[in-house]
Amino acid sequence: MEQWLAHIAPFLSDNAIFTPSTLAQYWQGLVRTVQLVFISLVIGLCLAVPMALGRASGRAWLNAPIWLFTYVFRGTPLLIQLYVAYYGFAFIDGIQDTRLAFFINDPVYPALLAFTLNTAAYTAEIFVGAIRATSRGELEAARAYGMSPITAYRRIVLPSAFRRALPAYGNEVIFMLHASAIASAVTITDLTGAAYYVYARFYSPFPAFIFVAVVYMLLSFALQGGFKLLEARMLRHLKPG
Amino acid sequence: MLDFQGYGPRLLEGAWLTAELALASLAAALVIGLVVASAKSSRSLVAKSVATFYTTIIRGVPDLVMMMLLFYGGQIGINMATDALNAHLGTDWFINVNAFAAGVVTLGVIYGAYMSETFRGAFLAVDAGQMEAARAYGMSGWLAFRRIRFPLMMRHALPGINNNWLVLLKSTALVSIIGLSDMVYVADQATKATHQPFLFMVPVGLGYLAITAVSELVVLGLKRRFDTGFSQAT
Amino acid sequence: MHTRFTALALAAVLGTGALMAQTAGAAESIRIATNVPYKPMEYTTPAGDLTGFDIELGNALCAEADLKCSWVQQSWNGIIPGLMARKYDAIMSSMTITEDRKRVLRFSEPYIVVPSGWFVPVDTTLADYDGDDLAGKRIAVQRGTVQDQYVTDQFGSRAKIKRYTNADDIAVDMSAGRLDAAFLDFPTGQSTLLDESDKYKNAGPVLTEPKKYFGTGFGIAFRRNQTDLAKRFNAALAAVKDDGTYDKIYDKYFGDAADESEKAK
Numbered sequence: 062m063e064q065w066l067a068h069i070a071p072f073l074s075d076n077a078i079f080t081p082s083t084l085a086q087y088w089q090g091l092v093r094t095v096q097l098v099f100i101s102l103v104i105g106l107c108l109a110v111p112m113a114l115g116r117a118s119g120r121a122w123l124n125a126p127i128w129l130f131t132y133v134f135r136g137t138p139l140l141i142q143l144y145v146a147y148y149g150f151a152f153i154d155g156i157q158d159t160r161l162a163f164f165i166n167d168p169v170y171p172a173l174l175a176f177t178l179n180t181a182a183y184t185a186e187i188f189v190g191a192i193r194a195t196s197r198g199e200l201e202a203a204r205a206y207g208m209s210p211i212t213a214y215r216r217i218v219l220p221s222a223f224r225r226a227l228p229a230y231g232n233e234v235i236f237m238l239h240a241s242a243i244a245s246a247v248t249i250t251d252l253t254g255a256a257y258y259v260y261a262r263f264y265s266p267f268p269a270f271i272f273v274a275v276v277y278m279l280l281s282f283a284l285q286g287g288f289k290l291l292e293a294r295m296l297r298h299l300k301p302g
Numbered sequence: 303m304l305d306f307q308g309y310g311p312r313l314l315e316g317a318w319l320t321a322e323l324a325l326a327s328l329a330a331a332l333v334i335g336l337v338v339a340s341a342k343s344s345r346s347l348v349a350k351s352v353a354t355f356y357t358t359i360i361r362g363v364p365d366l367v368m369m370m371l372l373f374y375g376g377q378i379g380i381n382m383a384t385d386a387l388n389a390h391l392g393t394d395w396f397i398n399v400n401a402f403a404a405g406v407v408t409l410g411v412i413y414g415a416y417m418s419e420t421f422r423g424a425f426l427a428v429d430a431g432q433m434e435a436a437r438a439y440g441m442s443g444w445l446a447f448r449r450i451r452f453p454l455m456m457r458h459a460l461p462g463i464n465n466n467w468l469v470l471l472k473s474t475a476l477v478s479i480i481g482l483s484d485m486v487y488v489a490d491q492a493t494k495a496t497h498q499p500f501l502f503m504v505p506v507g508l509g510y511l512a513i514t515a516v517s518e519l520v521v522l523g524l525k526r527r528f529d530t531g532f533s534q535a536t
Numbered sequence: 537m538h539t540r541f542t543a544l545a546l547a548a549v550l551g552t553g554a555l556m557a558q559t560a561g562a563a564e565s566i567r568i569a570t571n572v573p574y575k576p577m578e579y580t581t582p583a584g585d586l587t588g589f590d591i592e593l594g595n596a597l598c599a600e601a602d603l604k605c606s607w608v609q610q611s612w613n614g615i616i617p618g619l620m621a622r623k624y625d626a627i628m629s630s631m632t633i634t635e636d637r638k639r640v641l642r643f644s645e646p647y648i649v650v651p652s653g654w655f656v657p658v659d660t661t662l663a664d665y666d667g668d669d670l671a672g673k674r675i676a677v678q679r680g681t682v683q684d685q686y687v688t689d690q691f692g693s694r695a696k697i698k699r700y701t702n703a704d705d706i707a708v709d710m711s712a713g714r715l716d717a718a719f720l721d722f723p724t725g726q727s728t729l730l731d732e733s734d735k736y737k738n739a740g741p742v743l744t745e746p747k748k749y750f751g752t753g754f755g756i757a758f759r760r761n762q763t764d765l766a767k768r769f770n771a772a773l774a775a776v777k778d779d780g781t782y783d784k785i786y787d788k789y790f791g792d793a794a795d796e797s798e799k800a801k
Contacts, residue, residue, distance in 0.1 A: 077636065077639060148705075148708055148709070148712065151709070151712035151713075151714060152712055157713060165714070166714065245679070245699075245701065246701050246705075247705075248698040248699055248700055248709075250699060254679065254699070257679050257680060257701075258679055258680040258684070258699070259680070260613075260616075260680065261678075261679060261680020261681060261684075262636060262680045262684075262685060263636045263637060263639070263640060264616050264631070264636075264637040264640050264641055264757070265616075265639070265640045266613075266616050266617050266620075267617070267620075
């Protein structure tokens with residue numbers, strides 16, 4: 062028992078680790094993490110829908126390049142994408158003198174770029190799968206009603222595909238939250254960056270990482286709760302019976 | 303050319319470990335995912351709450367922390383148990399948790415939670431009439447699951463499984479924290495030793511892309527298999 | 537591969553992970569963990585052999601203390617959890633002893649004092665390396681290190697501090713022109729910046745004080761309750777310093793830069 066107590070004790074009594082200065086680090090990290098994840102998810106979703114439509118359209122000239130994009134971005138680690146975005150662009154000759162300099166001088170922009178493209182690729186594939194799983198009968202019924210292909214897509218295919226994609230997209234959102242932890246690799250102090258700081262400064266891994274785990278857990282509870290509510294509204298008719 | 307300053311062979315070994323670990327963890331995750339998803343869509347309140355608790359907690363904690371807690375926390379727990387035993391029996395035992403097995407179990411437990419969400423969504427998408435028909439045919443629960451629900455469900459689950467698998471594949475890089483030398487760890491060491499940050503990203507990226515290419519082919523084959531009997535809507 | 541899958545099957549049966557029972561063995565054999573590469577303190581040769589100042593000194597200490605030592609290579613993030621879980625008995629991996637860290641670990645006496653220094657592009661405009669001089673400048677450090685704490689407290693409000701995971705990323709960013717200065721362990725700056733390119737130089741003060749930040753030097757880390765083992769290592773350290781073994785190893789690694797790193801007295 063004493064071994065575990067020895068790890069728990071610093072939490073309770075010897076509170077040298079969670080001082081105002083380290084807590085401030087964690088707070089800044091929290092703000093950064095939420096910022097990064099929220100912005101990249103929103104933009105990523107906006108990019109993913111047209112990409113999914115293009116992929117499902119059956120036109121090779123649309124399908125092929127989008128497939129290649131999703132293959133590369135899903136096939137390589139996000140860390141490499143982040144490195145290329147942050148370090149790669151910095152070596153373009155003369156970029157410091159152009160208007161794009163702001164983009165490479167603050168690590169947040171390259172990180173947003175990499176995260177957005179990455180989540181767009183995963184989300185697009187989720188939607189393509191859902192669109193393709195639309196039952197033929199639903200589409201035939203739409204046509205029988207005299208709907209144009211665009212109306213049929215808007216009113217029938219997309220809503221039902223979105224409902225079917227919801228649990229998988231919920232996973233993707235949580236993945237993105239966890240994946241954002243690598244932002245600390247390009248000098249951004251996000252939540253995980255703050256935990257690394259505390260670990261390295263105090264050589265005290267368990268308090269540093271358990272604390273940050275609790276914060277991530279609260280964030281993801283909020284997200285999972287949101288998706289539960291959304292599902293309850295949108296998937297009511299699909300309850301197994 | 304493929305020597306990579308002498309790190310070529312070690313990178314290959316690392317890639318092999320990555321592939322092995324990913325496949326074993328995938329198998330574990332799929333089994334756990336199916337069981338948990340079945341529990342979630344069952345009528346038993348206990349099964350439902352246990353399953354929901356598991357997925358909520360696991361998906362809440364970052365993988366890195368989970369790996370650390372399960373492996374090192376688990377070891378500390380085992381140490382306490384053996385210490386108590388040693389005090390009683392006067393022995394001197396130390397039980398060492400094997401890192402590879404621990405990696406597979408941890409990744410399996412983590413991704414089992416995500417897989418169960420994917421399966422749950424797919425279960426919901428199976429037409430309830432199909433299962434009613436199966437019951438009307440007098441099929442037992444297990445038979446109906448194996449013959450009707452599973453194949454129908456897989457059609458919907460496949461894209462989600464594929465996504466989870468690709469994320470799992472890359473999170474194998476976390477195992478360096480528990481002392482295994484996967485592809486990324488070797489590349490990281492090589493980078494620090496040679497001071498050439500970009501040189502080793504290329505083989506790592508290509509290694510993952512190669513594993514992904516093989517898996518895309520497998521997924522395509524599975525998709526054909528599970529799409530049998532359905533014509534594409536688009 | 538075969539044994540791995542056997543282990544896997546075992547894991548499935550036991551549900552908790554493969555269990556390989558082993559006795560802790562005679563007290564004379566211990567395992568020491570290290571995180572490579574960190575030249576010249578610990579690194580692997582192209583042939584794969586572990587070497588470096590820490591490794592050679594560690595082996596000398598073990599010989600002196602009549603211990604049978606083996607080395608374990610471990611990634612940094614798992615190195616302290618591994619010590620606490622008794623995967624090994626000590627860590628010798630360029631760890632600076634500070635008051636903050638003594639709360640969690642037990643350290644040996646310092647076995648070397650490595651100063652911290654400023655590394656800048658050769659055409660730098662920096663001259664004084666004080667608050668006024670560094671105001672608005674981009675300073676690179678390794679996250680959570682003693683250098684990080686020092687610049688954060690001294691210049692955090694005026695300069696822009698960028699925290700990196702490793703020193704090689706600092707070298708890349710400096711060559712991309714996104715950094716004005718880096719504040720690092722002297723040997724780290726030497727091997728990642730000075731030895732790699734003639735575009736960088738060391739400048740400004742070389743610091744080992746105040747102790748509040750820079751600690752008392754590098755120490756061997758143990759679990760808090762390993763007082764006896766720490767004592768044995770301390771005795772061995774004193775002995776190898778007396779008989780000249782320490783100096784031999786020191787000169788081998790720091791012979792030409794002996795004025796930069798000072799031996800612990």
